[in-house]
Amino acid sequence: MPHDADWTYSLSFPPTDPWYELKAVESYRRVHEWLQLAFARAGVSTELSPCCRKEAPGQCFIGAEQFDLLWQGRKIAGAAQRRTKSGLLIQGSIQPPPAVTRSEFESRFCEVARTEWGIEWRTYQADVTVADRVVELDRTKYSLAEYNGRR
16 A cells, blocks of 8 residues: 555554553553544544454554544555553554645644643754764665665
8 A cells, every 4th residue: 555645643642641551452542632633623424443353464454453643534644652660652644535735634633632631842953963863874874765665
């Protein structure tokens, strides 16, 4: 499944955050409810998948897991999560419906976090060392065919 037009996001929660204490299924459900509310505020009606729907290998937007986000019966959002002693990481992908722009969705996504959980957003400014490392990793690893061909 090509992900060229996807909107992606990463959320990280330290061990001191209440999200860290949630069971995996609960944090998965909650993040998709967050997306659902953001889309609703942008005027797009979605629903959470009630159960699983098998997918073909490499076709992650054909099937659906419980609590994936659906639009008109089609999966538009799914995620993966990893919890370690350092925190919880949730990374997701959205294949947006045509009825909403990315800027509108991002605005509503941030608005939901503010109103539901009191989150204050701050712009991250990477220092020169981090920015240089990103460029270097892209050049020497992530843009190479042999790296991407293994996936």
